[in-house]
Amino acid sequence: MNADNRKGELVDLKSQLRQLAGSRQPGVEDIKRELYKKVISYMTIGIDVSSLFSEMVMCSATSDLVLKKMCYLYVGNYARGHPELALLTINFLQKDCHDDDPMIRGLALRSLCSLRVKNLVEYLVGPLRSGLKDGNGYVRTVAAMGVLKLYHIAPSQCTDNEFPAMLRALLLNDPDAQVVANCLCALQEIYAAEVNISPETALRDREHLLSKPVIYSLLNRIKDFTEWAQCLVLDMVSKYIPSDSDESFDMMNILEDRLQHTNSAVVLATIKVFLHLTISMADVHQQVYERIKAPLLTLVNSGSAEQTYAVLSHLHLLVLRAPALFSNDYKHFYCRYSDPTYVKKLKLEMLTAVANESNTYEIVTELSEYAANVDVAIARESIRAVGKIALQQYDVNAIVDRLLQFLEMEKDYVTAETLVLVKDLLRKYPQWSHDCIAVVGSVSSKAVTEPKAKAALIWMLGEYAYDMPDAPYILEGFVQNWTEENSAEVRLELLTAITKIFFKRPPESIKMLGAALSAGLADAHQDVHDRALLYYRLLQQGVEVAERVVNPAKQAVSVFADTQSSEIKDRIFDEFNSLSVVYQQPSYMFLDKEVRGPIELVEDTGLLPMGPTTTDDVLPSQLVDANDNDLLLGPSDKEDSIVAASNGSHAYNGPDLSGFDSLSAPQRSQSAAFPTPTPQVATTPAATSTSLLDFDDLLGLNTYDVSTPAPSSLKLKAKPSLDPQAFQRKWGQLAVASTVDHTLANVAALSTPQPLIRHMQANLVEVMASGGKAPTFKFFFYAQAADSPPTSGFFLVELIVNTSTASSQVKIKADDASLAPHFQELFLATLGSFGF
Amino acid sequence: MIRPLIFFFSFLLLLVSNSAEQGHEDRSGLAIMLHCVFILSDTGEIMLEKHWMGHQVDRSICAWFWKQAHPSERQETIQVPTVVAAPTYYVLHIVREGITFLACAKTEMPPLLGIEFLGRVADVLTEYLGGLNEDLVKDNFVIIYQLLDEMMDHGFPLTTEPSILKEMILPANLVSRVISVVTGTSTTLSSTLPSTTSSSVPWRASGIKHAKNEVYFDLVEEMDATVNKDGFLARCEVYGEVLGSSRLSGMPDVSLTFTNPSILNDVSFHPCVRIQAWESNQKLSFVPPDGSFKLMSYRIKNLKNTPIYVRPQFSSGGGVVTVTVMVGIRANVGKPVDNITLQLVLPPSVASSDLTANHGSVLPNHTTKVTTWTIGRIPKDKAPCLSGKLQLEAGLERLREYPTFLVGFKIMGVALSGLRSDRVDINRVDYSAYRGFRAVTRAGNYEIRS
Numbered sequence A: 001m002n003a004d005n006r007k008g009e010l011v012d013l014k015s016q017l018r019q020l021a022g023s024r025q026p027g028v029e030d031i032k033r034e035l036y037k038k039v040i041s042y043m044t045i046g047i048d049v050s051s052l053f054s055e056m057v058m059c060s061a062t063s064d065l066v067l068k069k070m071c072y073l074y075v076g077n078y079a080r081g082h083p084e085l086a087l088l089t090i091n092f093l094q095k096d097c098h099d100d101d102p103m104i105r106g107l108a109l110r111s112l113c114s115l116r117v118k119n120l121v122e123y124l125v126g127p128l129r130s131g132l133k134d135g136n137g138y139v140r141t142v143a144a145m146g147v148l149k150l151y152h153i154a155p156s157q158c159t160d161n162e163f164p165a166m167l168r169a170l171l172l173n174d175p176d177a178q179v180v181a182n183c184l185c186a187l188q189e190i191y192a193a194e195v196n197i198s199p200e201t202a203l204r205d206r207e208h209l210l211s212k213p214v215i216y217s218l219l220n221r222i223k224d225f226t227e228w229a230q231c232l233v234l235d236m237v238s239k240y241i242p243s244d245s246d247e248s249f250d251m252m253n254i255l256e257d258r259l260q261h262t263n264s265a266v267v268l269a270t271i272k273v274f275l276h277l278t279i280s281m282a283d284v285h286q287q288v289y290e291r292i293k294a295p296l297l298t299l300v301n302s303g304s305a306e307q308t309y310a311v312l313s314h315l316h317l318l319v320l321r322a323p324a325l326f327s328n329d330y331k332h333f334y335c336r337y338s339d340p341t342y343v344k345k346l347k348l349e350m351l352t353a354v355a356n357e358s359n360t361y362e363i364v365t366e367l368s369e370y371a372a373n374v375d376v377a378i379a380r381e382s383i384r385a386v387g388k389i390a391l392q393q394y395d396v397n398a399i400v401d402r403l404l405q406f407l408e409m410e411k412d413y414v415t416a417e418t419l420v421l422v423k424d425l426l427r428k429y430p431q432w433s434h435d436c437i438a439v440v441g442s443v444s445s446k447a448v449t450e451p452k453a454k455a456a457l458i459w460m461l462g463e464y465a466y467d468m469p470d471a472p473y474i475l476e477g478f479v480q481n482w483t484e485e486n487s488a489e490v491r492l493e494l495l496t497a498i499t500k501i502f503f504k505r506p507p508e509s510i511k512m513l514g515a516a517l518s519a520g521l522a523d524a525h526q527d528v529h530d531r532a533l534l535y536y537r538l539l540q541q542g543v544e545v546a547e548r549v550v551n552p553a554k555q556a557v558s559v560f561a562d563t564q565s566s567e568i569k570d571r572i573f574d575e576f577n578s579l580s581v582v583y584q585q586p587s588y589m590f591l592d593k594e595v596r597g598p599i600e601l602v603e604d605t606g607l608l609p610m611g612p613t614t615t616d617d618v619l620p621s622q623l624v625d626a627n628d629n630d631l632l633l634g635p636s637d638k639e640d641s642i643v644a645a646s647n648g649s650h651a652y653n654g655p656d657l658s659g660f661d662s663l664s665a666p667q668r669s670q671s672a673a674f675p676t677p678t679p680q681v682a683t684t685p686a687a688t689s690t691s692l693l694d695f696d697d698l699l700g701l702n703t704y705d706v707s708t709p710a711p712s713s714l715k716l717k718a719k720p721s722l723d724p725q726a727f728q729r730k731w732g733q734l735a736v737a738s739t740v741d742h743t744l745a746n747v748a749a750l751s752t753p754q755p756l757i758r759h760m761q762a763n764l765v766e767v768m769a770s771g772g773k774a775p776t777f778k779f780f781f782y783a784q785a786a787d788s789p790p791t792s793g794f795f796l797v798e799l800i801v802n803t804s805t806a807s808s809q810v811k812i813k814a815d816d817a818s819l820a821p822h823f824q825e826l827f828l829a830t831l832g833s834f835g836f
Numbered sequence B: 001m002i003r004p005l006i007f008f009f010s011f012l013l014l015l016v017s018n019s020a021e022q023g024h025e026d027r028s029g030l031a032i033m034l035h036c037v038f039i040l041s042d043t044g045e046i047m048l049e050k051h052w053m054g055h056q057v058d059r060s061i062c063a064w065f066w067k068q069a070h071p072s073e074r075q076e077t078i079q080v081p082t083v084v085a086a087p088t089y090y091v092l093h094i095v096r097e098g099i100t101f102l103a104c105a106k107t108e109m110p111p112l113l114g115i116e117f118l119g120r121v122a123d124v125l126t127e128y129l130g131g132l133n134e135d136l137v138k139d140n141f142v143i144i145y146q147l148l149d150e151m152m153d154h155g156f157p158l159t160t161e162p163s164i165l166k167e168m169i170l171p172a173n174l175v176s177r178v179i180s181v182v183t184g185t186s187t188t189l190s191s192t193l194p195s196t197t198s199s200s201v202p203w204r205a206s207g208i209k210h211a212k213n214e215v216y217f218d219l220v221e222e223m224d225a226t227v228n229k230d231g232f233l234a235r236c237e238v239y240g241e242v243l244g245s246s247r248l249s250g251m252p253d254v255s256l257t258f259t260n261p262s263i264l265n266d267v268s269f270h271p272c273v274r275i276q277a278w279e280s281n282q283k284l285s286f287v288p289p290d291g292s293f294k295l296m297s298y299r300i301k302n303l304k305n306t307p308i309y310v311r312p313q314f315s316s317g318g319g320v321v322t323v324t325v326m327v328g329i330r331a332n333v334g335k336p337v338d339n340i341t342l343q344l345v346l347p348p349s350v351a352s353s354d355l356t357a358n359h360g361s362v363l364p365n366h367t368t369k370v371t372t373w374t375i376g377r378i379p380k381d382k383a384p385c386l387s388g389k390l391q392l393e394a395g396l397e398r399l400r401e402y403p404t405f406l407v408g409f410k411i412m413g414v415a416l417s418g419l420r421s422d423r424v425d426i427n428r429v430d431y432s433a434y435r436g437f438r439a440v441t442r443a444g445n446y447e448i449r450s
Helices: A003-021 A028-044 A050-058 A065-081 A083-096 A102-114 A122-132 A137-153 A155-160 A163-173 A177-194 A199-209 A212-220 A227-237 A245-260 A264-277 A282-302 A305-321 A341-354 A360-371 A376-392 A396-408 A412-428 A430-441 A451-463 A471-480 A488-504 A506-521 A526-541 A543-550 A571-575 A620-627 A635-648 A660-673 A685-699 A724-733 A754-762 A817-832 B006-023 B060-069 B111-129 B134-139 B141-151 B162-168 B172-181 B190-197 B275-281
Strands: A738-743 A766-773 A776-784 A794-802 A807-814 B034-040 B046-051 B083-085 B090-096 B099-105 B214-227 B233-247 B253-258 B266-269 B283-286 B291-300 B308-317 B320-329 B338-345 B350-357 B361-365 B370-376 B385-392 B404-412 B421-427 B434-449
Touching: A003 A028, A003 A050, A028 A050, A028 A065, A028 B046, A028 B141, A050 A065, A050 A083, A065 A083, A065 A102, A065 B141, A083 A102, A083 A122, A102 A122, A102 A137, A122 A137, A122 A163, A137 A155, A137 A163, A137 A177, A155 A163, A155 A177, A163 A177, A163 A199, A163 A212, A177 A199, A177 A227, A212 A227, A212 A245, A227 A245, A227 A264, A227 B111, A245 A264, A245 A282, A245 B266, A245 B275, A264 A282, A264 A305, A264 B111, A282 A305, A282 B233, A282 B266, A282 B291, A305 A341, A305 B090, A305 B111, A341 A360, A341 A376, A360 A376, A360 A396, A376 A396, A376 A412, A396 A412, A396 A430, A412 A430, A412 A451, A430 A451, A451 A471, A451 A488, A471 A488, A471 A506, A488 A506, A488 A526, A488 A543, A506 A526, A526 A543, A724 A766, A724 A776, A724 A794, A738 A817, A754 A766, A754 A776, A754 A817, A776 A817, A794 A817, A807 A817, B034 B060, B034 B111, B046 B134, B046 B141, B060 B090, B060 B099, B083 B111, B090 B111, B099 B111, B111 B134, B111 B141, B111 B162, B134 B141, B141 B162, B162 B291, B214 B421, B266 B275, B275 B283, B283 B291, B308 B404, B320 B338, B350 B361, B350 B370, B421 B434
Parallel strands: B214 B434
Antiparallel strands: A738 A807, A766 A776, A776 A794, A794 A807, B034 B046, B034 B099, B083 B090, B090 B099, B214 B233, B233 B291, B253 B283, B253 B421, B266 B291, B308 B320, B320 B385, B338 B370, B338 B404, B350 B385, B361 B370, B404 B434
């Protein structure tokens, strides 16, 4: 349907509704019903039908429940966008709040509370108050939640009218369990938000909520609640700290049968309570694990695929925490053919974790079958898993047998993974060299193509030259192909291996050493060149000296650095039954803000919400990065780590999910534009920016006039220098001097942050950081007043630009607040001149 | 140089602005808040959306999700886990019958609560619409809006029991029927509303009346088994469910006993089951919900045998693989094994296949490389056998990845685990009702690696 047709139909609908508005003919309800249905169906497919608002409201006087519901739905959808029209609905909604039918009373009250128009709040208080006292449970249920909605719109109106106190009374006394549950839900939210407003009372109230009488009154009627309300109660109970162990046991006895609930959410909430109740009772804790194991294993295998994965993620935590407990249940973690790759990966980790002396054979046998899996990623992972198990256990014969099998498969990636595995094994257990070397000796070096595997093979050839008669000749082959070897890692390893072999079998390798060193010295890669030079000079000092440095006696590696940190094991207490468990990131790595207080009334404009909640709405992946413990690194290190992180893609389950791509884009495009920055300008951010400026001028990209940036008394310094740490510190310390929202027609065409950055730099405003994706970009700028000392007179700006709405939001902080208005004027003028 | 330091500033700001909250580990408010639900068709089209938190979650989140879930056009199934973190929301999803139910949350919440809720939405819709597909969803949006409105308020689940919902919202077919019968009058159901919500048995309304009283139980077992390369049964378990279908008047008290409950390894129950009665004498005692419901589910581990055997043999050389697969009855379970199927998933290195069987039909699919052999029931006079050759891609001598067989079967009238019920009693009512009990076993995830 094209736009004109649609418009015509809307006009048509409008007039039809208008005619029906006052009509009392028989059968009119049916016609209305059809028309309403049409309107709602347009709404459903995303067509804006808000123009029919007044007609819809006019037709709303009806006794037909379905019609009413459609009308409520419509009003709820559009009222916020049309506050002046919303007023029209108040009348009929209020009337419906006094209907004889409790269903209509409830629905009307729900719609009334869902209008969320600030200036209509006064009409809400009365119906809410009577709703809470209504004789019907359904209406009270709606009213209890309505209080929370009111709180989100107007917190003070809610508390001033003593609504929380009314909820508290209902919480303890209402006969209807659903009313109690909704009161609980609303109170928890309200108190949590109140902490920011009046901390003392809110904390006291919350303590009251978590007090013994409240908790017990809820626990005693837990079976009356719906499964969802049970989850809510259980979550609250998990925060309650019992006074002694008897109380803990009482609570666990009351709740034990919840573990047999069909709803997995109830089961997990119960488990969380158990874990928390026994946190300080080590022996009971173990029993709890035993008790919760069976229901979890059942849930993993019996429900939908989605449930399976979510439960499995929790089980994964449990397995990491107490692997021994599952040593007999390892079969549950065998991969199924139909499991998605992400489930298989999780299962492989679990199999690795639960392996012990009693089950290693079976587990390794199973893992070996996956090595032949069609799914290459899983085949690789399973070989690595065998390696990890081998590093933990002592069953050398079984493992070496497997390795032989892997190599016999003659698949390049299997061979590659196996070689890396053997190398790790040898570093930890040099005593196995005999068995392993026999295996490695059979590998044809031509079949190995992956750098990691090549490096592993070369390392072994160098290290075990005595055990492999043809080691020098294999290495010689590698040296001959020096120029074709693309990986610096392999070339580095080759230099070392050849030098080591020279100490062991000099006659066979002296020629090759010469060739390798000269190739190394000529190598374009800095590290390779340096290593070749180092060896060369060491050898000049004498062979013994060189050998002492290059090939000293080695100690076996006892623990590899990448093994599980104990910190992760404790996550089970903090994060059990949370989303972060499922998407596999500890919550501290992620956004963990709670929506508190008034829910922002702004509409989402895109994936990146804007507005006053910016601090909360940071891209999650950014926070991941923020927590990378490299906060102390300098800017260039930081950049490296970001690139590494985006390669590692640990933020999400798929590399493409992360926001890194867009964030690191600025650098990439820059380095592409300016491929050969001279070393001296690359040292400080400020210097580079000026060089950028020069380049821009050189390339004629900007046609602005630098000398007349804006009409203002304030002059900015040409090369302000502020390091990221200082920026961060200042941003934290300074108060917001001004916040401006304004429209910016000229940014609509912005598709990357670059052009705007260049423009600002040309006008002496430097950028500290930028990011985001169309249509929303975020920038941090800074500038410095011209005649100020090096460490003061800075202006810091946070700019959020939305290209789709052509709007921007500017937040300015200044060392000297008195200069802020001048700077603001300057900044906005500069911003306004962008693109002209 | 411009550095994407933005994140770490923002993080810092977060710390600054929230320092008060962080001080006391502020997690006390449980925000079970699903902001919205989107229902998507199998092509990712948004068929319906429902927002609960007052402000609209932008539709673009669905496009984002769809792109993540289908990184390449080729992939038809969703490639992301059930919970993913989008730039602005946590996105939870489930897929039922090709329809994706997607929910957004802004804060931490118990993941299974979201997943179970979405599952319940799908179940309720299926029951209301008599199925679940694109057309049904699009035709019945008014009903779906009403349902979603009663199932959740302000992001917190309310009632999801179909029997209670039916008291408040008439199923589509009933609505039209009522309208046609009672023309011109309202179809409100107010008279029944008060009783349900304050009922002491939240899953059942009072005053239910049926002309014919009957209750059926279906024992449905699925066998999961993996046979490894060497022919060993690596694992074999049974997952079972007791599904009830009740059309009983009044407030009946039903009890169901098993002859051999001790074989059950782990059980979970519908909220109606009195767990104490189960624990003291292994008897299921309950007031059933009206309509169909899942009474109980259980797991029985370490079964020693599968009812049928599958013996694959591969020998390869010179780029050709010779295949023979024999299938037969291993252990007599007392009833015939029906609907036997065998899916042979060929590795990518197989260029073409030529397989025939001496019984049943063989259907190769060249694009997915899955060959399906439909056997049905094993004949008395011969052993079914699939044989033929696989041609490997040029340059390959031998088969390197070995195919996996997925086996399907169905046994009517018997539970493979041996679980049996010996009686169903109905108390506290003054009528006699028909009672039925059936059992069926199906292959769940039964795979044979070769």
